[in-house]
Amino acid sequence: MTVVNVAINGFGTIGKRVAEAVTRQPDMRLIGVSKTRPDYSAVVATRILGYNLYVPADKIEEFEKAGIKVAGTIEEMIEKADVIVDATPGGKGAEYKKLYVEKGKPAIFQGGEKADVADISFSTLCNYEEALGKRYIRVVSCNTTGLLRALCTLRKAFGLKWVRATIVRRAADPKEVKRGPVNAIVPDPAKLPSHHGVDVKTVVPDLDIMTAAVVVPTTLMHVHVVYAKLARSATREEVIRVFEEAPRIILVDASLGLKSTADLVELARDLGRRRYDIPELVIWRESITVNGDEIVWIQAVHQESIVVPENIDAIRAIFKLAKKAEDTIRVTDETLGLKKFL
Ligand SMILES: NC(=O)C1=CN([C@@H]2O[C@H](COP(=O)(O)OP(=O)(O)OC[C@H]3O[C@@H](n4cnc5c(N)ncnc54)[C@H](O)[C@@H]3O)[C@@H](O)[C@H]2O)C=CC1
Numbered sequence: 001m002t003v004v005n006v007a008i009n010g011f012g013t014i015g016k017r018v019a020e021a022v023t024r025q026p027d028m029r030l031i032g033v034s035k036t037r038p039d040y041s042a043v044v045a046t047r048i049l050g051y052n053l054y055v056p057a058d059k060i061e062e063f064e065k066a067g068i069k070v071a072g073t074i075e076e077m078i079e080k081a082d083v084i085v086d087a088t089p090g091g092k093g094a095e096y097k098k099l100y101v102e103k104g105k106p107a108i109f110q111g112g113e114k115a116d117v118a119d120i121s122f123s124t125l126c127n128y129e130e131a132l133g134k135r136y137i138r139v140v141s142c143n144t145t146g147l148l149r150a151l152c153t154l155r156k157a158f159g160l161k162w163v164r165a166t167i168v169r170r171a172a173d174p175k176e177v178k179r180g181p182v183n184a185i186v187p188d189p190a191k192l193p194s195h196h197g198v199d200v201k202t203v204v205p206d207l208d209i210m211t212a213a214v215v216v217p218t219t220l221m222h223v224h225v226v227y228a229k230l231a232r233s234a235t236r237e238e239v240i241r242v243f244e245e246a247p248r249i250i251l252v253d254a255s256l257g258l259k260s261t262a263d264l265v266e267l268a269r270d271l272g273r274r275r276y277d278i279p280e281l282v283i284w285r286e287s288i289t290v291n292g293d294e295i296v297w298i299q300a301v302h303q304e305s306i307v308v309p310e311n312i313d314a315i316r317a318i319f320k321l322a323k324k325a326e327d328t329i330r331v332t333d334e335t336l337g338l339k340k341f342l
Pocket residue numbers: 009010011012013014015034035036037087088089090091092110111112113140141142173303304307
């Protein structure tokens with residue numbers, strides 16, 4: 001079996017999760033992660049997780065003084081890798097792309113980068129086959145990934161005429177202390193549309209979609225209220241069956257006490273999910289309302305983990321390790337324990 005050597009550049013919220021997911025794949029090897037500061041997560045990466053740590057050339061001494069073992073420079077990490085997953089803050093990936101190109105390495109970028117950083121914007125359930133053999137792939141943002149999981153599932157089953165959605169965005173990730181709001185709801189942006197619908201169209205260009213977003217003072221998850229017109233009439237039972245049978249989507253029942261994002265996170269904790277991650281798109285079953293060809297539902301997106309499976313699939317797409325979406329989904333979802341939930 002081909003084993004691909006993967007490097008993670010940017011070991012933050014997304015990078016640490018993708019790194020761990022890579023270590024669980026039979027066809028991938030994690031060769032190292034990068035850090036720019038010798039903080040607690042550098043200690044965890046090296047001493048607890050046993051990862052090789054690569055740092056900027058002018059910071060080696062600083063890390064070593066802090067007692068953190070360094071395997072080499074970020075440039076050396078890139079040279080050793082077959083592919084780089086770039087999970088640096090939005091905009092930095094485009095700067096790093098020059099280095100990846102110079103070293104002749106393919107790379108995966110995240111949703112904080114502009115679409116033109118890559119050859120293709122990507123979401124497994126929508127366009128895995130189109131991404132096969134591409135050198136630069138952008139995994140779209142968490143909200144866009146959440147929207148696309150549901151929309152491509154419905155499109156395949158019924159066809160879609162149009163979509164309108166309101167995105168209620170969490171203000172910051174739990175670890176972030178310098179961001180707000182703490183007591184306000186902020187249109188994001190005030191001038192519509194929000195970037196999410198525009199971003200969906202980077203993956204599904206012919207879809208008529210418009211989104212608006214507001215930021216609210218919470219860190220747990222995002223919530224979307226989605227309205228769509230199907231290409232044909234359907235029954236509520238049909239729609240529920242399609243969502244239930246789709247990979248990476250789970251339906252939950254408010255009647256069971258799962259009434260809010262707080263309840264979902266508590267359930268993930270009770271189930272012993274690592275970091276209380278919920279990489280599945282969560283749809284509230286009771287919210288699914290079907291009236292002929294019109295449908296409405298409410299869904300929740302765990303921003304810190306939803307894009308992790310798609311990053312793993314994007315690696316497989318670059319090296320054609322799986323020819324079909326269903327083949328990569330089978331391995332990724334089994335190794336990451338998706339849908340073993342309720
Ligand atoms: N946090 C989230 O909810 C989601 C984030 N994304 C996207 O993923 C990307 C990364 O976001 P996060 O993981 O949240 O950011 P983060 O801030 O948690 O992590 C970024 C990491 O990159 C490191 N870094 C900064 N400059 C660097 C450099 N020059 N070289 C190497 N490493 C450097 C930082 O120290 C940090 O550890 C962004 O494009 C973001 O838009 C996508 C989906 C969800």
